[in-house]
Amino acid sequence: TSENGGGNESDVYDYIVVGSGPGGAPLATNLARAGYSVLLLEAGDDQSADISTSILSIGRATVANRWDFFVRQYSDDAQQLKNNHLTWRRADSSLWVGNGSAAPTDATPLGVYYPRGATLGGSSVINAGGAVLPSRRDWDHIGQLTGDGSWNADALRRIFQRIENNHYLSQGTPGHGFDGYLDIVSNDVGDNPADAVAMVARDLNNASPSRDTTQGLFGLPFHGNETWGRFSARNLVLSTLGAKTPSGRPRYPLTLKTHSLATRVLFDKPPRGGRKPKAIGIEYLEGQAVYRADPRNDPSSTGTLRTARARREVILSAGVFNTPQLLLLSGIGPRAHLQQHNIPVVSDLPGVGSNLQDNPELPIVGLSPNGTDAFVTAPLPGDPTCTYGFPPDVPDPCVDAWRRGEGPYTRAGPNTNAFLLRTNHSTNGEVDVLVFSLANGAFRGFWPGDAVSNMPPDPPGTFGMSLVKMNVQSAAGTVKLRSADPRDTPVINFEVLHGAGGEADVEALADAAEWARGVYGRVAAPVGPMDTREPPCSGPLGGACRETDKNWVRQQAFGHHATSTCAIGKDGDPMAVLDSKFRVRGVRGLRVVDGSAFPRVPGAFPVLATFLISEKASEDVLGDANRGED
Numbered sequence: 001t002s003e004n005g006g007g008n009e010s011d012v013y014d015y016i017v018v019g020s021g022p023g024g025a026p027l028a029t030n031l032a033r034a035g036y037s038v039l040l041l042e043a044g045d046d047q048s049a050d051i052s053t054s055i056l057s058i059g060r061a062t063v064a065n066r067w068d069f070f071v072r073q074y075s076d077d078a079q080q081l082k083n084n085h086l087t088w089r090r091a092d093s094s095l096w097v098g099n100g101s102a103a104p105t106d107a108t109p110l111g112v113y114y115p116r117g118a119t120l121g122g123s124s125v126i127n128a129g130g131a132v133l134p135s136r137r138d139w140d141h142i143g144q145l146t147g148d149g150s151w152n153a154d155a156l157r158r159i160f161q162r163i164e165n166n167h168y169l170s171q172g173t174p175g176h177g178f179d180g181y182l183d184i185v186s187n188d189v190g191d192n193p194a195d196a197v198a199m200v201a202r203d204l205n206n207a208s209p210s211r212d213t214t215q216g217l218f219g220l221p222f223h224g225n226e227t228w229g230r231f232s233a234r235n236l237v238l239s240t241l242g243a244k245t246p247s248g249r250p251r252y253p254l255t256l257k258t259h260s261l262a263t264r265v266l267f268d269k270p271p272r273g274g275r276k277p278k279a280i281g282i283e284y285l286e287g288q289a290v291y292r293a294d295p296r297n298d299p300s301s302t303g304t305l306r307t308a309r310a311r312r313e314v315i316l317s318a319g320v321f322n323t324p325q326l327l328l329l330s331g332i333g334p335r336a337h338l339q340q341h342n343i344p345v346v347s348d349l350p351g352v353g354s355n356l357q358d359n360p361e362l363p364i365v366g367l368s369p370n371g372t373d374a375f376v377t378a379p380l381p382g383d384p385t386c387t388y389g390f391p392p393d394v395p396d397p398c399v400d401a402w403r404r405g406e407g408p409y410t411r412a413g414p415n416t417n418a419f420l421l422r423t424n425h426s427t428n429g430e431v432d433v434l435v436f437s438l439a440n441g442a443f444r445g446f447w448p449g450d451a452v453s454n455m456p457p458d459p460p461g462t463f464g465m466s467l468v469k470m471n472v473q474s475a476a477g478t479v480k481l482r483s484a485d486p487r488d489t490p491v492i493n494f495e496v497l498h499g500a501g502g503e504a505d506v507e508a509l510a511d512a513a514e515w516a517r518g519v520y521g522r523v524a525a526p527v528g529p530m531d532t533r534e535p536p537c538s539g540p541l542g543g544a545c546r547e548t549d550k551n552w553v554r555q556q557a558f559g560h561h562a563t564s565t566c567a568i569g570k571d572g573d574p575m576a577v578l579d580s581k582f583r584v585r586g587v588r589g590l591r592v593v594d595g596s597a598f599p600r601v602p603g604a605f606p607v608l609a610t611f612l613i614s615e616k617a618s619e620d621v622l623g624d625a626n627r628g629e630d
């Protein structure tokens with residue numbers, strides 16, 4: 001195959017989209033539904049046969065649907081070693097999880113575990129499913145930044161309304177949609193609930209002008225249907241592929257290639273007469289698990305090198321780590337970094353792989369003095385006993401019940417709540433911390449399933465209030481190449497809570513920790529008053545625990561909402577990777593449409609916003625196609 005793609009006619013498409021997550025799938029399917037031929041490349045495969053990918057209550061990452069990244073939270077080793085979820089490799093190659101003070105002497109730190117979905121549908125197949133709109137300001141900010149008036153909160157709300165299929169509100173509720181493809185479900189407690197219960201039924205995605213400043217308790221919406229079946233980007237691809245004409249032929253010209261790891265964007269010959277290089281295709285490796293983040297990877301597996309050509313455009317939607325990696329491998333990024341890896345420079349774009357952000361998250365853990373669990377939900381009469389996916393191979397009667405539309409998996413889980421808090425360190429007057437609660441335990445982050453964890457199990461009576469920082473100020477993280485081998489993972493460093501604004505994030509989370517400590521202290525008997533165990537300070541309210549709280553936040557905050565590594569920015573800003581229409585600067589025929597495009601992490605949960613920008617990008621790409629532009 002030649003440098004320029006070569007291949008035969010069947011390898012030529014109007015558009016090539018890389019990655020089938022919430023960034024890639026809506027766009028790829030919209031383009032195909034508009035009649036354009038589209039090749040959708042996905043490194044993973046279709047895991048629909050695994051029922052856990054279809055039920056929100058038991059969703060989990062498996063060796064067949066995830067990639068394992070190990071990231072730095074800090075470049076400062078001493079700070080990094082304080083994280084209780086650091087994963088280490090021991091001499092016998094087993095994994096161990098714990099902080100540096102207790103690590104076995106034969107262990108070498110790998111980093112903090114950071115899984116991503118690597119399957120048809122991307123991370124929307126394995127995520128927790130929380131589906132929350134960002135604040136209006138998050139959208140308006142992009143319009144103000146770029147001068148592109150199509151970026152504004154009302155326009156994005158209209159897109160939401162068009163694609164939403166709401167399952168928890170009455171038809172006609174302003175700002176919501178009821179016949180789109182994106183199933184959204186939340187608490188639905190009927191008409192006359194008691195006060196607290198009514199608050200948990202309040203709509204977090206409401207269209208009120210005061211939404212972004214209103215504190216208090218709400219229901220947490222999820223991307224799922226009325227029986228809490230997971231909706232993911234996969235559904236869109238499968239329904240588009242499955243649509244047939246009356247004569248039984250595929251209705252839309254969408255081609256999905258799984259087990260296909262894109263490795264490089266191909267460009268036409270160096271520019272003549274000042275024309276920018278144009279993306280004309282993609283190079284990819286065909287083969288299962290060729291990427292080294294795949295838990296099944298054999299480091300010597302090379303896959304088969306293939307190319308495909310794009311008549312119109314190539315669109316990268318490989319996610320926040322892999323899209324910048326792919327741009328860098330293709331010669332688009334900071335010149336010095338590319339030269340360090342002997343990659344010819346196509347466009348010197350210093351912003352590629354910088355500006356990495358996340359929603360820092362950590363639980364404030366309380367303990368009931370007499371071990372009484374809060375909110376123990378008694379099983380309803382006739383309910384089977386569920387395994388909740390563990391151990392995975394044991395038959396689970398609740399799955400059979402779910403298939404019949406019955407049982408616990410068809411109902412809201414215990415984490416379907418969100419408390420919105422405006423801390424003393426909110427920088428814009430809006431609510432800036434989302435708190436969701438977990439009874440009988442706490443969500444402290446991730447570690448590889450086959451690791452030995454040094455974290456002791458939680459005693460009875462444990463309760464976790466998870467703080468999720470919104471309107472994040474720190475943006476100092478980076479994604480860089482480890483090597484020029486596309487099978488290698490990149491080097492990822494979040495520099496979480498560092499850089500300009502990082503201290504404001506720490507202070508806001510410390511405010512929220514103090515608030516949570518106050519709540520625990522006021523819990524009535526028999527569960528309370530509860531003692532705050534994490535951060536490890538149960539001193540009186542009023543500032544005595546401030547330094548402990550801030551240090552704990554710095555040490556233990558984790559994330560799983562990474563964004564912004566190929567950010568949209570204004571013309572003339574050297575760090576802007578994309579223009580307001582998702583076009584990669586310095587080249588033609590290439591866009592980025594996924595979580596890496598956000599200049600700032602959107603709200604508390606990025607997935608819904610990522611579906612929305614994919615829809616917005618569809619309008620931009622189709623608009624250009626109709627005007628005969630690329």
Ligand SMILES: Cc1cc2nc3c(=O)[nH]c(=O)nc-3n(C[C@H](O)[C@H](O)[C@H](O)COP(=O)(O)OP(=O)(O)OC[C@H]3O[C@@H](n4cnc5c(N)ncnc54)[C@H](O)[C@@H]3O)c2cc1C
Nearest residue numbers: 019021023043118122123127128130262594595605606607
């Ligand atoms: C465990 C977990 C829990 C989460 N919980 C929530 C939550 O509750 N709410 C929320 O809003 N967000 C949550 N998120 C984050 C959310 O799911 C992501 O932000 C969102 O899916 C990002 O979409 P994306 O399209 O940018 O990337 P992804 O969804 O990551 O999709 C990228 C796709 O590209 C494929 N790919 C990558 N590289 C290549 C390549 N070179 N060639 C071909 N294919 C490639 C990958 O296999 C993957 O399928 C969670 C994420 C995780 C991992």
